[in-house]
Amino acid sequence: MFRRREPVPFAFIAEADKFRSNIKPPARERPSAGQLAGRTLVGLTVVAGLVGSLLFGMPALSADQTTKHVQQSEATNGH
Template sequence: MFRRREPVPFAFVAEADGFRSNVAPPPRHRSSLGQIAGHCLLGLTLVAGLVGALILGRPALSSGDAPTQTQQAAHGR
């Protein structure tokens, strides 16, 4: 293949790296105290739900080696 000898029509793309804008970005939006409290409460609710599910689910995850109360009562007769 042969190379073109004419200049690239998009030469401004190479100059874009040195361009600096004089427009400042808008200031960041600051969350209000109520929004921060709401985010904290939502996070605490999610963590409490996961901990509660783990506590309630632990008996179902046990291996079942320990005899239950109904089995102990049946053997005690």
Template sequence: MFRRREAVPFAFVAEADRFRSNVTPPPRERPSLSEVAGRTLIGLTVVAGLAGSLLFGIPALESGPATGHTQQSEASRSR
């Protein structure tokens, strides 16, 4: 009924963290020219989008009379 568990020496558990395999993984494949070009274009698109959002967003966030637009009501214009 009861399962008898095998005793595991503490030294074995401690050495498990430092275990290194002697099997080397295969070398990574170099990306093709089209993959490099695609990644570059995607990166440039993201950077251009961020720069464009800053270019159009900063003037919209400015407040004060420096914008050149003054609001006047119709009643004050007709007098």
């Protein structure tokens, strides 16, 4: 393993932590119309799926079940 011959002063390490560059990062590219349309369609699909699952799931989750299904075995049918 490589060892340094000269110790690094602690003040230098402390200054390195708070150093800020004056170089500005490049600006982000704006998404194209196709990308915006695709993101919108994906978002609408997700929302529609959630709304649809709620619409189809609410009757199953309701506590008031007005229809009662009576199951009869084949032995009681007389077959």
